[in-house]
Amino acid sequence: MNKKNQIRQKKFLKTNYGEIESPFFMPDATRGFVKFLSLKDLSNINLEAVVVNTYHLFLRPGQSFFKKENIHKWGNWEIPVLSDSGGYQVFSLIRRNKKMGKITDKGAYFRSPLDGKWLWLTPEKSIAMQFDLGVDMMVVLDDPPQNNLKKDKIKQAVERTLQWARRSVKEYKRQIRNRRISFKKRPLLFAVIQGGPYLDLREYCLNGLKKIAFEEKDDIFKDWDGYGFGGRHVDSQGNFMEDILKATAKMIPNNKWKFALGIGSPEDIVKSVSMGWDMFDCVIPTREGRHGKLLIRKYPKIIVRNKLKYEVVNISNQRFKNNTKIIDKHCQCELCQYYNFSFLHHLFKYQDPLGMRLVALHNLKFYLDLMNELRDIQVV
């Protein structure tokens, strides 16, 4: 470790379901479960928190279901659960495909991909649903624009995000009051900073969010618990938008949690941690795992100047047919303990769910190990 490196200040996020040390990674359990992975699988790799999705759980099993159940009891989640607001679906469903709905100042009007039914998602409904879910951390509904839109369109999305954030806080306070939740037991509330690739818009958005917090401040709501980086963090070529991520992290007060929504690839995470981002969630380890992309760490495990040594291989490639080596003899996951490249390749040639599960699990372990490592060093 060179002299510029310094021991990172230990930070712990306190939730109703325990503390998590920063930085940490949460897999996406969008529909209330991490695809292909059981609670036992997840506990075997010491998973610390998950992200569920308000929109998807709204569709099924539905809000009324959660009037009687909560996500912890129902899904038997004994770790902190964060719910995303459905804001990303405003982007991924509606903004990317107009047939899927429309966005108005009132909220987002979705056509369900499940059965075609229409669903209004407003900032208020999103917050109320997140209370019904009984999660430990929640995010306000936001409007994430494509990065390549004209600046005035992105400004519009920022304005809408701000307006929605204010309505979200009001609903948050209303819910806390009605449910008589103590300040200590409250779910944490995250705002989302939009602004696309424009730093001045990001700054404008952050200032707007701070202003809302100031104006809405009372004995129930003191301030945002954290801020998320909204929208897309990669440009149209898929390059990580390092500068804007770095500048945005710098603007956020250090006593606030910095949530890098949807980030990202292992190297993007390493960079983001060095910028000060604390929290991450991403579908890469699980989705790409199911698609046969296997992350393999290289030894010795060192991270120098934000460079992480690892390789990503497609296990379906013919070259693995006869490779009977163990995948990573240092890895403690089920895949590396019991199987080899060749057998895994075989599982994928038959598209057996076992292969998909094993790789998703392995990749997730890769991410969790990486986060553990990043806790011990301040990467410069």
Added chain:
RNA sequence: GGGUCGGUGGCAGAGUGGUCAAAUGCACCUGACUGUAAAUCAGGCGUCUUCGGACUUCGGCGGUUCAAAUCCGUCCCGGCCCA
């Protein structure tokens, strides 16, 4: 032995004179995936290529035709029916 239907690219299976290097599916090869409409999606899949094309293919051989996977003859092989 007689009759009849059929033999198409790794497999299944379209096509029945030119628009056919030949639909489609599977298999195979490769790539993409970043707050999950994703066990999904995209591309390639005869040979060679200076990426413009060039060359060899639809059981074998031989014809007809300007032109044949497609029509005719014959042979080989397979299914079914009759002896």
